[in-house]
Amino acid sequence: MKSVLRLIAGLFAIVVLVVVALAAYLAFLFDANDYRDQLVSTVKAQTGRDLTLNGPIKLSLFPWLGFSIGAAELGNAPGFSDRPFASLASAEARVKLLPLVGGNVEIDRVTINGLQLSLERRKDGQTNWADFGQGKEAPAPESTSSSGDEDRGATGALSVGGIDVTDAAVRWTDAMAGTDYLLNQVDFSTGSIEPAEPFDFKGGFDFSVSQPAANGRLGFSGQATLDTEQQKYTLRQMRFELNAEGAGLPGGKIEAGALADVVADLNAGTLSVGNMNVKLYDLLISGGLNVEGLRDSPNYSGRIEIDGFNPRALMASMGLDAPATANAERLKRARLSANVSGTAQSMKLSNLAGSLDDSEISGSLDVANFSRQALSFDLSINQLDVDSYLPPSTAAPETAPKPGEGAGAGGAAKPLDLRGPAVKGRLRVGALKVSGLNMSQVDTGVALSNGKLTLTPKAALYGGRLDADVGVLAQGKTEQLSLNGGVSGVAIGGLLRDLTAKPERLTGTGNVSMNLAGRGLGGAALRSTLDGSVRLVLKDGAVKGVNVAQFLREAQARLQGSNADTAQGAQQTDFSDMSATVSLGGGVARNSDLSLRSPLLRVSGEGQANLVKETIDYLVKASVVGTLTGQGGKSLDDVRGVTVPVRVGGTFAAPTYRLDVEALLKEAAGARLEEQKAKVKEQVDQKVEEVREKAKDQIKDELKKGLEGLFK
Known part of the structure; x- marks a missing residue:
C-alpha cells in the first residue's frame, strides 16, 4: 500500500514539475503580443470592426491561468458616430489552473478599468450592435456523448474571487426619440462569489440625461445569492440612493431612497419583492409585491401603503403651486393603503382605505385595460365639502350685470373631449356640500363611453x-x-x-x-x-x-x-x-x-x-x-x-x-261699467216687473167686470 502511495506521490510530483517547467518556458519564451495582428484580423473578420490594441497583453500560467490587457478599443459600426463602440484602459482576469483538472472553475478577482460603451440608435431604428453575430459562425463541436445528462455533469462549480469595475461609462444616443443619456463614473465591486452562497456588492454611477434635463448620482448596495443550478437568485437589503437635479425634475431637485428584498425563482416563474420601503420627496411608501407566471403570462399581487403626508408640502417640494382653496386648511393631510393586483395590461386596487383632510375614503378601483383606458370603481366617502376645495371667491363687490351681459358671458372655452376612456362606477357620499347645497345619503352612478x-x-x-x-x-x-x-x-x-x-x-x-x-x-x-x-x-x-x-x-x-x-x-x-x-x-x-x-x-x-x-x-x-x-x-x-x-x-x-x-x-x-249695466238692467227689470204686475191687475179688473156683466 505504501509503495502505491509513493508511486502516486511521485507521479504527482512529476506532473507538478512538468507544469512548472512549462509555465517557466512559456513565461520566458512565449509572448502573447506576437499574436496581436492575428487577434485584430480575427475580430475584423467576425465583426467587420477595427480592434485597436494600444497596451501590452500579458499571460500567466501558474498557479493562475490568466491574462491582462492594456488600453484597447473596438470601432463603431458603419453609419454611426466616430466614437468607438467600446474601449477600456485595462482589464485582468485569472483562473486557477489545477482545479480545472477536476472540472471546477475558480476565477480570481476580475478587474476592469476605464470601460467605455457607446450605444446608438439611428432615426431609422437601426442600432450599432445589431450586426454582432452576423459574421461567420464557428462550427458547433461534435457531441461525444449521447446523454445530455452527461454533458451537464461535465460542468463543475464556478467561483469568482470578486469583480471590480472602475471608472466606466455608458452613453445611449437615441436619434429616434431625440434623447441622449450618459452614465459615467460607473463603479461596481463584489465580494467572493460562490455558488448558492451570499456575497456583498455595491456600486453607483453618475448620470446625465437630456429629457427630462437632469444629472445626478445613483448608488446601490446589498447582498446577493446566485444559485444557478436551481435558477434562484436573491437580493437582500437591496438599497438605492438617488440624488439628482436639473430643470427637467419637479422642483429642480430630487432625493430618494429605497430598500427591499428581492427573490427570483426562474424555475417556478416567480418574483417577490418584500420589506419594500421607498422615500420620495415627502412620501413614505411601504409594502410588497409577488409576481407569478414570469415565463408566459406575468401577474402580480401585493399591498402598498403611503403614510400620512402633506399634499401642499409635497407639491411645494416638487416645484408645483398648490391650488388656492376657499378653505386654506385644505390639502394638508392625506394617506392611502390598498391591496394591488393585476397583469401587464391591468391593475386593481382593492380594500382601498385613505383620507384627504376630513374625508375618509374606501372602496375599490379597477383598470381593466391600460391601452383601452377601461376603468371601473366603487368608492365611498364619509363626508366631502367640494366648495372648500374650490378657488376662493373674489373680494370685489358684486355689481348687477348690464343688459345684454349674462353671467359667464366670457370667451368660449375649448370644447371638452371625453372620447377614449371607458368608465363605469359608483360613488357614495355620506354628507356632501357642493355649490352651497347640503346633501346626504348621496348615491351616484357614473358611466362614460364614447364621449x-x-x-x-x-x-x-x-x-x-x-x-x-x-x-x-x-x-x-x-x-x-x-x-x-x-x-x-x-x-x-x-x-x-x-x-x-x-x-x-x-x-x-x-x-x-x-x-x-x-x-x-x-x-x-x-x-x-x-x-x-x-x-x-x-x-x-x-x-x-x-x-x-x-x-x-x-x-x-x-x-x-x-x-x-x-x-x-x-x-x-x-x-x-x-x-x-x-x-x-x-x-x-x-x-x-x-x-x-x-x-x-x-x-x-x-x-x-x-x-x-x-x-x-x-x-x-x-x-x-x-x-x-x-x-x-x-x-x-x-x-x-x-x-x-x-x-x-x-x-x-x-x-x-x-x-x-x-x-x-x-x-x-x-268693472264699474258692468256694475252700472247690472244696476240699469236691474232697474229696467224691476220697472218691467212693476208694469207687468200692474197690467196683470188691470186685466184682472177688466176680466172681473166682464164676467160680472155676463152673469147679469
Whole structure:
C-alpha cells in the first residue's frame, strides 16, 4: 500500500514539475503580443470592426491561468458616430489552473478599468450592435456523448474571487426619440462569489440625461445569492440612493431612497419583492409585491401603503403651486393603503382605505385595460365639502350685470373631449356640500363611453329627495347637456338660500321636475340653447320681496282718488299652494299658467325672462276673494272682484315691481261699467216687473167686470 502511495506521490510530483517547467518556458519564451495582428484580423473578420490594441497583453500560467490587457478599443459600426463602440484602459482576469483538472472553475478577482460603451440608435431604428453575430459562425463541436445528462455533469462549480469595475461609462444616443443619456463614473465591486452562497456588492454611477434635463448620482448596495443550478437568485437589503437635479425634475431637485428584498425563482416563474420601503420627496411608501407566471403570462399581487403626508408640502417640494382653496386648511393631510393586483395590461386596487383632510375614503378601483383606458370603481366617502376645495371667491363687490351681459358671458372655452376612456362606477357620499347645497345619503352612478358621460345622482336634501339623470356628450365639439328628473318634498327656501348665497325669494315645500337639453357647459351659450320645461308645485310658502296685498291697497287708494298708505307688513306674499310651468327655448323662459292661492288672494301670471340678458318682463294678476281683510289688516272691499295687475321687470339681480295703473283703471272702469249695466238692467227689470204686475191687475179688473156683466 505504501509503495502505491509513493508511486502516486511521485507521479504527482512529476506532473507538478512538468507544469512548472512549462509555465517557466512559456513565461520566458512565449509572448502573447506576437499574436496581436492575428487577434485584430480575427475580430475584423467576425465583426467587420477595427480592434485597436494600444497596451501590452500579458499571460500567466501558474498557479493562475490568466491574462491582462492594456488600453484597447473596438470601432463603431458603419453609419454611426466616430466614437468607438467600446474601449477600456485595462482589464485582468485569472483562473486557477489545477482545479480545472477536476472540472471546477475558480476565477480570481476580475478587474476592469476605464470601460467605455457607446450605444446608438439611428432615426431609422437601426442600432450599432445589431450586426454582432452576423459574421461567420464557428462550427458547433461534435457531441461525444449521447446523454445530455452527461454533458451537464461535465460542468463543475464556478467561483469568482470578486469583480471590480472602475471608472466606466455608458452613453445611449437615441436619434429616434431625440434623447441622449450618459452614465459615467460607473463603479461596481463584489465580494467572493460562490455558488448558492451570499456575497456583498455595491456600486453607483453618475448620470446625465437630456429629457427630462437632469444629472445626478445613483448608488446601490446589498447582498446577493446566485444559485444557478436551481435558477434562484436573491437580493437582500437591496438599497438605492438617488440624488439628482436639473430643470427637467419637479422642483429642480430630487432625493430618494429605497430598500427591499428581492427573490427570483426562474424555475417556478416567480418574483417577490418584500420589506419594500421607498422615500420620495415627502412620501413614505411601504409594502410588497409577488409576481407569478414570469415565463408566459406575468401577474402580480401585493399591498402598498403611503403614510400620512402633506399634499401642499409635497407639491411645494416638487416645484408645483398648490391650488388656492376657499378653505386654506385644505390639502394638508392625506394617506392611502390598498391591496394591488393585476397583469401587464391591468391593475386593481382593492380594500382601498385613505383620507384627504376630513374625508375618509374606501372602496375599490379597477383598470381593466391600460391601452383601452377601461376603468371601473366603487368608492365611498364619509363626508366631502367640494366648495372648500374650490378657488376662493373674489373680494370685489358684486355689481348687477348690464343688459345684454349674462353671467359667464366670457370667451368660449375649448370644447371638452371625453372620447377614449371607458368608465363605469359608483360613488357614495355620506354628507356632501357642493355649490352651497347640503346633501346626504348621496348615491351616484357614473358611466362614460364614447364621449358620453351619464350621472344618476340620488340623495336626501332639505327634507326631500333628489332623483335625476344628467347626460353630457363631449366629443371635441360643443358639448350637449341633458337633465331629467328633479326634487320632491323639498324645502325650497333653504335650497335657494344655500344655492345662491342670498336671501331666498321663494319658500314652501314641494316638487320641481325638469326635462331640459342644451349645448355647452355654462355661460350664455348654455342659457341661449336650453330647451325643455320645468314644472314647479309648492305648498304653504311665500313669494318674498313683493307684497301683493300692498299693491291691492294701492289699487284701492287709486280707485278712491286718495294716496296709498305706506307699505305695511312683511314684504312677501303668502300662499297655500302655488304651481307654474316654465317652457325654455331660444334663450327665453316663458310662463303662462302661474297659479297662486291663499285664503285672501288668487294670483295668476304670464310673461317671460331673457336668460341671456337676464331681464324680466312679467305680469302678475291678483284679485281678492274670501275674507275682506288683507295682509296688514286693512279692508280691501273696494277692490274685491277687481283684478289688480302688477308689472315685474328689471334684472335677475335686481327685479322691480310696480302697479300697472293703466291696466288697473281699465279693469276698474270695465268693472264699474258692468256694475252700472247690472244696476240699469236691474232697474229696467224691476220697472218691467212693476208694469207687468200692474197690467196683470188691470186685466184682472177688466176680466172681473166682464164676467160680472155676463152673469147679469
